[in-house]
Amino acid sequence: MTGIDDVARAAGVSAATVSRALSGRGRISDATRARVRAAAADLGYVVSAAASALATGRAANIGVVVPLLDRWFFANVLDGIASRLTPRGYDMTLYSMSMDRAQRDGVLDVSLRRGRVDGLIVLSLTLADDEVDRLLALDLPVVGLGSTNRRLPALRIDDVAVARLATEHLLALGHRRIAHLGAGYPGDPGLDIPSLRRHGFDAAMADAGIRDSRFVATDFTIDGGYRAARALLREAEPPTAIFAASDELAFGALFAARDEGRDVPRDLSVIGVDGHEMSDFFGLTTIAQFPHEQGERAADAVLAAVDGRTELGELSFRLVERTSTSAPHGGLAEKSGAPAP
Amino acid sequence: MTGIDDVARAAGVSAATVSRALSGRGRISDATRARVRAAAADLGYVVSAAASALATGRAANIGVVVPLLDRWFFANVLDGIASRLTPRGYDMTLYSMSMDRAQRDGVLDVSLRRGRVDGLIVLSLTLADDEVDRLLALDLPVVGLGSTNRRLPALRIDDVAVARLATEHLLALGHRRIAHLGAGYPGDPGLDIPSLRRHGFDAAMADAGIRDSRFVATDFTIDGGYRAARALLREAEPPTAIFAASDELAFGALFAARDEGRDVPRDLSVIGVDGHEMSDFFGLTTIAQFPHEQGERAADAVLAAVDGRTELGELSFRLVERTSTSAPHGGLAEKSGAPAP
DNA sequence: CTGAAAGCGCTTACAG
DNA sequence: CTGAAAGCGCTTACAG
Known part of the structure; x- marks a missing residue:
C-alpha cells in the first residue's frame, strides 16, 4: 500500500x-x-482509516443499530442515511440487534466499545431499560429514530397525532366499530411507538363517544396482520374498519379480507401507517411518513452531535387517501355529518 | 476510555x-x-479497533457493497451476512453504490481504499468493466453474490437453469404464448443475471419449438413489472403466461392483470423468481432462492478468503408452485402430453 | 508556511 | 511463560 x-x-x-x-x-x-x-x-x-483514527481519535464512521434488517422501512432509512454520510467522508457500520440475548449483549458490550464509530443512529424499536443505560454509557453521540425510549435523544414523529389522524379519518367516514391492530410490550412504560399509537386511537375513539373499541396485539408483519384480521373478521360482530399500526399489518388485513370473502372498502375499510412502497398498488389509505428523508435527517443529526451541536426535531407525516377506506356499507345511519357520496 | x-x-x-x-x-x-x-x-x-487494526493490519471488518439498499432481496442477504460475521468478531460496513457516477467513484477510489475492511462482499448487480478492474485492484478478498460479472469470484446460482425451470413449468402446463419480463443492459457481454435468465428462457422456448417468444425489458421493480405487463395485456394477442425475472416484477404483473380485469391464473399465469416474503400472500408460483442463507454463505466465503482459503460454490433454488399458474384457459388443445387435470 | 518529533493504543518479534 | 521495545501510519503541538 x-x-x-x-x-x-x-x-x-x-x-x-x-x-x-x-x-x-x-x-x-x-x-x-x-x-x-x-x-x-x-x-x-x-x-489509512486505522492510522488516522488512532491519531485523531475520530473514526469517520457512524454506527447504525438496526433491529432485524429485513423490514422495508429500515432499508429505506438506511439508504437515506448513506446518502448523507458518504459525501461527508463518513462510512456506515451496521450493528444488528436481533432477538438473541447474547447477540445484543455482544453489540452493546463489545462491538460498540471498540471505538470504531464516532456516533450512533439507533433504529431499534425495543430496547430494554438496561440496554438504554448501556447505550448511554458508551458516551457516544446518539440519535434515535423511531425510537421507543424517551431517554434516548431522538428524531420523533408525533405518534399520538398519527393515530388520531388515522382514527378520525375512519370516524369521519362514519365508522363506529373500529378495530386497532398494534403491538403490546409487557411491562412497557407505555411510551413506545405502538403504545403511543394505541393511546391516540383510544383518545380519538373516546372523543367520538365510543367506548367499545377493539385492540389486537400482534407482531408487525404481514402475517401478524393477516392472522389478527382474519380472527376479527370471523367474530359475530366484525369491525367495519381496521386501523393498522403499520402498512405491513394493513397488507395482512387486506389479504385476510380477501380470504374471508370481504370486499374492501365495501365490507371493510383499512388504513395503515408508513407509506410503504407497495401501498399504492394495494390502494391502501395510509398515514405516510418518509423514511428516506428521516434517514437523511438522522445522519445530519448525528454528524451535528459529533460536532457538539444539537439538531433534533419533529418528523412529518401526511394522510394519503386511497381506495381502501370509505363509508361503511349500509352504515349511513351511523354516519353523522356529511351525506354519503 | x-x-x-x-x-x-x-x-x-x-x-x-x-x-x-x-x-x-x-x-x-x-x-x-x-x-x-x-x-x-x-x-x-x-x-481499540483503530489501534488493533494499525498494529495487526487487520480491521476485523467486512465491507458490503450494495446497490440501492432498498430491495427486499438485499435486506435479507444483509441479515444473513450479519448473522455470521458478528459471532466471529467482525463488523460490517456498508458501501452503497448508487446510480450516481461521482458516488460510485467515491466508493471505489476513496472509501474502499482507506483500509477499513479486510474483505468485500459485492452485491451490486451492474458493475461496469472498469469498475470491476478497480475493485480487483483493491487487492482485497472479494466475494460476489448475485454478481453480474464473470471476473469477480462469486457465489452463483445457475441462472440459465433457473429460467429454464420457470419456463418449462409454464410449457408443461400447456402455455405457448409466453412473455418474459427482464432487463437488458446495453453493451453488456451477456453474462449478467438478467441476460442469463433470458438465455434460459430462450433456450427452453426453442427446445419446445416455439419461435415467437416475447421479451420486455424493464426495471426490476413492482412498478416496472406493472407497466410492462399492462402493455402486454393490451396487445391484440396477449400472452397467456408471464415469466418474470423477479418476484417484484411478478407482483407488478399481478397488479396489472387485476387492473386489466384478467383473472389469474385463468386468463394469465405468472411465475417469478426469488421467493419474496410476500409471494405466499400473492399465491405466486416462483423459483425460490434463499437470500438469508446466501448471505451466510457469502460471509463464510469472505472470511475464508481473508484466511487465504477458497470457499465458493453453487447456490440452490427450488420451484415453489402456488396458485398463480395453471393450464391456459381454453388452451387444452394446445397442450401436448399429459391430459388436463 | 513548513519540518522534526512525540504520541495515538495496540501487537509481536526478540530476549530471557 | 513473560516483559521491554520497536513499529503500525498517521496527526499535531512545538519550533522556526
Whole structure:
C-alpha cells in the first residue's frame, strides 16, 4: 500500500505537510497544497482509516443499530442515511440487534466499545431499560429514530397525532366499530411507538363517544396482520374498519379480507401507517411518513452531535387517501355529518 | 476510555501479556490468562479497533457493497451476512453504490481504499468493466453474490437453469404464448443475471419449438413489472403466461392483470423468481432462492478468503408452485402430453 | 508556511 | 511463560 511517506517524497515535502494538505487542517500555501494533492491523486493514495483514527481519535464512521434488517422501512432509512454520510467522508457500520440475548449483549458490550464509530443512529424499536443505560454509557453521540425510549435523544414523529389522524379519518367516514391492530410490550412504560399509537386511537375513539373499541396485539408483519384480521373478521360482530399500526399489518388485513370473502372498502375499510412502497398498488389509505428523508435527517443529526451541536426535531407525516377506506356499507345511519357520496 | 495499560496494572502484568491473554495468540499460562480476562471484564475493557487494526493490519471488518439498499432481496442477504460475521468478531460496513457516477467513484477510489475492511462482499448487480478492474485492484478478498460479472469470484446460482425451470413449468402446463419480463443492459457481454435468465428462457422456448417468444425489458421493480405487463395485456394477442425475472416484477404483473380485469391464473399465469416474503400472500408460483442463507454463505466465503482459503460454490433454488399458474384457459388443445387435470 | 518529533493504543518479534 | 521495545501510519503541538 502506498503510504504518506511516498506522497511526501513525490511532492518533495514532509509527511506533516502532506497530512495538512490532504486534511485541509492547518495553514499551508495554495501551491504546496495543490502539489501534494496532485501527487496523492497520482499515486492513488488514501489516508489509512486505522492510522488516522488512532491519531485523531475520530473514526469517520457512524454506527447504525438496526433491529432485524429485513423490514422495508429500515432499508429505506438506511439508504437515506448513506446518502448523507458518504459525501461527508463518513462510512456506515451496521450493528444488528436481533432477538438473541447474547447477540445484543455482544453489540452493546463489545462491538460498540471498540471505538470504531464516532456516533450512533439507533433504529431499534425495543430496547430494554438496561440496554438504554448501556447505550448511554458508551458516551457516544446518539440519535434515535423511531425510537421507543424517551431517554434516548431522538428524531420523533408525533405518534399520538398519527393515530388520531388515522382514527378520525375512519370516524369521519362514519365508522363506529373500529378495530386497532398494534403491538403490546409487557411491562412497557407505555411510551413506545405502538403504545403511543394505541393511546391516540383510544383518545380519538373516546372523543367520538365510543367506548367499545377493539385492540389486537400482534407482531408487525404481514402475517401478524393477516392472522389478527382474519380472527376479527370471523367474530359475530366484525369491525367495519381496521386501523393498522403499520402498512405491513394493513397488507395482512387486506389479504385476510380477501380470504374471508370481504370486499374492501365495501365490507371493510383499512388504513395503515408508513407509506410503504407497495401501498399504492394495494390502494391502501395510509398515514405516510418518509423514511428516506428521516434517514437523511438522522445522519445530519448525528454528524451535528459529533460536532457538539444539537439538531433534533419533529418528523412529518401526511394522510394519503386511497381506495381502501370509505363509508361503511349500509352504515349511513351511523354516519353523522356529511351525506354519503 | 480504559486502555490496555489499565488492565495490565489491574492484573499485575505487562501490556504485552494482556494482549496475548485477550487475543488468544501466543503462549500464556492459564492462570494469567484467566486473571487478565477477569480484570478486562471488570474494567469493561475492549480492544481499540483503530489501534488493533494499525498494529495487526487487520480491521476485523467486512465491507458490503450494495446497490440501492432498498430491495427486499438485499435486506435479507444483509441479515444473513450479519448473522455470521458478528459471532466471529467482525463488523460490517456498508458501501452503497448508487446510480450516481461521482458516488460510485467515491466508493471505489476513496472509501474502499482507506483500509477499513479486510474483505468485500459485492452485491451490486451492474458493475461496469472498469469498475470491476478497480475493485480487483483493491487487492482485497472479494466475494460476489448475485454478481453480474464473470471476473469477480462469486457465489452463483445457475441462472440459465433457473429460467429454464420457470419456463418449462409454464410449457408443461400447456402455455405457448409466453412473455418474459427482464432487463437488458446495453453493451453488456451477456453474462449478467438478467441476460442469463433470458438465455434460459430462450433456450427452453426453442427446445419446445416455439419461435415467437416475447421479451420486455424493464426495471426490476413492482412498478416496472406493472407497466410492462399492462402493455402486454393490451396487445391484440396477449400472452397467456408471464415469466418474470423477479418476484417484484411478478407482483407488478399481478397488479396489472387485476387492473386489466384478467383473472389469474385463468386468463394469465405468472411465475417469478426469488421467493419474496410476500409471494405466499400473492399465491405466486416462483423459483425460490434463499437470500438469508446466501448471505451466510457469502460471509463464510469472505472470511475464508481473508484466511487465504477458497470457499465458493453453487447456490440452490427450488420451484415453489402456488396458485398463480395453471393450464391456459381454453388452451387444452394446445397442450401436448399429459391430459388436463 | 513548513519540518522534526512525540504520541495515538495496540501487537509481536526478540530476549530471557 | 513473560516483559521491554520497536513499529503500525498517521496527526499535531512545538519550533522556526
